[in-house]
Every structure is written in C-alpha cells, then in structure tokens.
Amino acid sequence: MDLPIQQRHWRARAGVFLTSQCVTLFGSSLVQMAIVWHATLLTGSGVWVAAFYACSYLPQFLVSTFGGALADRVGRKLLIGGADALIALATLLACLLIPEIEGAAAMPSLLMLSALRSIGAGIQTPAVGAAIPDIVPDDALPRYNGINAAMQATVQLAAPAAAGVLLSFGDLRSVMLVDVATAAAGISLLSLVPIPRPSGKSEASAISEAAEGIRYALSRREVALPLGVYAALTLLSIPGGYLAGLFVSQEFGGAWWSLAAVEIVGFLGMALGGLLVGRVSAAGRGVVAAGLGLFGSMSMAMAASDSLPLHLALMCVYGIALSVTQASVTTMIQRGADPAMRGRVFGLASTIYAGCLPVGMLVIGPASDLVPLRAIMAATGALSAFLAAILFRHGPRN
Incomplete structure (x- = not known):
C-alpha cells in the first residue's frame, strides 16, 4: 500500500x-x-x-x-x-x-x-x-x-x-x-x-467561516494561549527590536556602522536561534517559557548596558531568544489546531501580527520621546519575564 x-x-x-x-x-x-x-x-x-x-x-x-x-x-x-x-x-x-x-x-x-x-x-x-x-x-x-x-x-x-x-x-x-x-x-x-x-x-460564506475560525481559536486553550503569546511577543519586541536603531542612536551615537551592526547581530541571533530549535527539535510550554524569560532578561540587560560592544552581544542573545520563542509558538499553534481549521487559525495569527506591530509602533514610538527608551525596554523586559513565569506555571504542556 x-x-x-x-x-x-x-x-x-x-x-x-x-x-x-x-x-x-x-x-x-x-x-x-x-x-x-x-x-x-x-x-x-x-x-x-x-x-x-x-x-x-x-x-x-x-x-x-x-x-x-x-x-x-x-x-x-x-x-x-x-x-x-x-x-x-x-x-x-x-x-x-x-x-x-x-x-x-x-x-x-x-x-x-x-x-x-x-x-x-x-x-x-x-x-x-x-x-x-x-x-x-x-x-x-x-x-x-x-x-x-x-x-x-x-x-x-x-x-x-x-x-x-x-x-x-x-x-x-x-x-x-x-x-x-x-x-x-x-x-x-x-x-x-x-x-x-x-x-x-x-x-x-468566507465571512461566516472566518468568524467561525475566530470563535474556534478563542474557545480552545491550546490555540488561544500561543496566539496570545504571539501577540504579546510582537508588542514586547518593539522597543528592543524594531526600535533598536533608535536606542543605539540615542545612547551610543548615530554612526551608520553602529546602526547596521545592531541590525546585523539581531538577525544573526535569530538565525542562530532557529538553528538551535532545529537542532534540539523541542517545543511546548517549557521551551516557550524559557525563550520568553531569556528574551525579557536580555531586554532588561540591554536597557542597562553602557557600552556598544556589550549591547551588541546582548542583542545577539536577544535575537536567539526571540527566534526560539517564535518558532516554538508556531509549533504549538500547528499542533493545537485541527487540520480543518489550521488556515483560519494562521489567518488570525497573521491578523494579530499585522495589527499589533503598527499599533505598537504608533504607541511606543511617540512614547519614547516622552519617556527614556531605556525605561520602556526595561519595563517590557520585566513584563516578558512575568509572562514567562505565568506560562510555565499555567500553560498547556504541548
């Protein structure tokens, strides 16, 4: 056969x-x-x-x-x-x-x-x-x-x-x-x-099926929880990730090479994080919680960094943690969703990303002109670590 x-x-x-x-x-x-x-x-x-x-x-x-x-x-x-x-x-x-x-x-x-x-x-x-x-x-x-x-x-x-x-x-x-x-x-x-x-x-109709997908995702904890983590991660990565160039410019000078360096080491860390997940081949509550906790710790450490080389080293680890968490959350969603509903669940995930990122930028970007970006990074890092602790205690195991 x-x-x-x-x-x-x-x-x-x-x-x-x-x-x-x-x-x-x-x-x-x-x-x-x-x-x-x-x-x-x-x-x-x-x-x-x-x-x-x-x-x-x-x-x-x-x-x-x-x-x-x-x-x-x-x-x-x-x-x-x-x-x-x-x-x-x-x-x-x-x-x-x-x-x-x-x-x-x-x-x-x-x-x-x-x-x-x-x-x-x-x-x-x-x-x-x-x-x-x-x-x-x-x-x-x-x-x-x-x-x-x-x-x-x-x-x-x-x-x-x-x-x-x-x-x-x-x-x-x-x-x-x-x-x-x-x-x-x-x-x-x-x-x-x-x-x-x-x-x-x-x-x-496509509209009724889309609505059914939203109801399905919200009613199943093994789907709703990783989607919630994904939304939180998108928002919490804005200060340390998407505004990384702004932070380096404010704290260490606006040389082009320094702005390029922080982008390069961030993506390098994400590539290494993806390879790490591929090598370990593990996902689930523990991996997501560990990745989110490391992500938050690095965000707080970057907020306290006082030299560019140290900041770049921390940024690389930050990228590793971000990639590990994202890949593991994706696996949780794929495993948690029924095959017949998988497209609608990932449609909702795409909606979350495309909504959270610009809204977060509109809020956090102007806020960084009023509050030091160091303080925002430290606060979002602490919140990430707090969410990791909650996830480890109460999240589903797969």
Whole structure:
C-alpha cells in the first residue's frame, strides 16, 4: 500500500518548500525596503514613510482572516503560488506602465502597489503556516519550524545589503524586476511540492467561516494561549527590536556602522536561534517559557548596558531568544489546531501580527520621546519575564 504524501520523501519536499518561500521572501524584502528608502530620500517626509508602512500592513490586517478561511477551502499550494504570481504581475506592470517610477508623481502608484502586495501577503501567509504540517510529520515540526526561522532570518540579514547594492548600481525599477525573477523561481520550486488539498466541502460564506475560525481559536486553550503569546511577543519586541536603531542612536551615537551592526547581530541571533530549535527539535510550554524569560532578561540587560560592544552581544542573545520563542509558538499553534481549521487559525495569527506591530509602533514610538527608551525596554523586559513565569506555571504542556 502506498504511503500518504506526507510520509513519502517528506524531508526533500519540506526542504524545497522552505527554500521556495525564502526565495520569494528575499525578493519581497528587497522591494519593501527599496520603496520605503526611496520614499524617505525623495520626500524626506515622515507622512509619506508612515503612509507606505500603513499600506504595507493595513491591507494584510484586513484580509488575513479571510485568507485563512480560503486556506481551509481551497488548495493551499494554489493560494501560495497564486498570491506570489499576482504580486509579481502587479510589480511587473508597475515597472512597465509607470513612466517615471522614481519621480514624485509615481508615489501614489507605489502606494497602491504596496497595498496590493500587502493583500497578497494576507492571502499567502496563513496558507504557508497551515501547509507546513501537511508536509512535515508532527514529531519533526519543531525542527523544521526552527530551520524555517533560521532561513528567514538569514534572508532578512542579506536583503538590506542586497537592496543597497542594487540601488547603488541600478534603480528602483531594477530592484522590482529582481522581485519578479525571485517570484518566478519560488513558484517553480513550489510546483515541485505536492501538498494535500483540504478535505471536505463547505457551503458557508468566507465571512461566516472566518468568524467561525475566530470563535474556534478563542474557545480552545491550546490555540488561544500561543496566539496570545504571539501577540504579546510582537508588542514586547518593539522597543528592543524594531526600535533598536533608535536606542543605539540615542545612547551610543548615530554612526551608520553602529546602526547596521545592531541590525546585523539581531538577525544573526535569530538565525542562530532557529538553528538551535532545529537542532534540539523541542517545543511546548517549557521551551516557550524559557525563550520568553531569556528574551525579557536580555531586554532588561540591554536597557542597562553602557557600552556598544556589550549591547551588541546582548542583542545577539536577544535575537536567539526571540527566534526560539517564535518558532516554538508556531509549533504549538500547528499542533493545537485541527487540520480543518489550521488556515483560519494562521489567518488570525497573521491578523494579530499585522495589527499589533503598527499599533505598537504608533504607541511606543511617540512614547519614547516622552519617556527614556531605556525605561520602556526595561519595563517590557520585566513584563516578558512575568509572562514567562505565568506560562510555565499555567500553560498547556504541548
């Protein structure tokens, strides 16, 4: 008797699938960074930069829940590849049809392109999270979520440097064409991976299925708790992670090399953390609690650091803890959700990320002008450690 798809040559299929997603992520990261940098240099306006960030996250926030419902009704492979293809097509059309793409007159068109790309991410992201357990056996999920985290961190580490080189020797149009090429390569790799279609047919509307997914996630502790941890982690990582450059600039001087260094060691730590999870191949309450506790401790230690080399060393460990926690939370969600509901649960996770990050930035960013960022980092670190203690005492074991 033939084995199910998930049990036949799954390691090779998982490797090809994760590689395909990293290839497309690389191109997407290039374009996102290039457009924001372009808006910053061209306009020097915080309003335009904020508008691009809003267009990069708000559409994803609005459509992710429905994207998750689609992932439970339609073939997940079709959604992943289709979203990539539509994003690439929109990007290619922008390259061909916008005459002076680097001029001020093209800014509204670039905003629209950012919004379309965000909609694609809202459809694709839940399908990717739901598809991994369709390919990887349950006992190997921690390892492959860790490997995926390491690969994504490596891509995020390389993308800024690559974007800088391409913009130095080319222009915005050339960066966008690279994204089209990486999308084509990623879709080609994805086409080699068989992914089972969701079983069963539903006559309910996408809206009612999305609402059902929210009710389901909130009613099951093994799903609601890791989703809550994910939301908290997204918010708590803003001072030490997303505002790391601002902290270094305020406390140690604003040299370009110091800003680059803190970003590099942060992503390096995340890559090492993903490899650590992949090596240990463990997840669950204890790992998440330990990762969250270390994350909080490093945030408090960075707030107290008085030298840049020490801060960079702590930032590397901070990245390790963040990656370990994220990968383990992802595994908990994958294991806790029923296969038929997995797409909607990951749609909700994508909604949480796309909502918590900009809202947190809007709150914590201006607050750092009124309260020292050291104090905010110390407070969020202490809160992280407190949540880790609660999770260790009362969280589910798997």
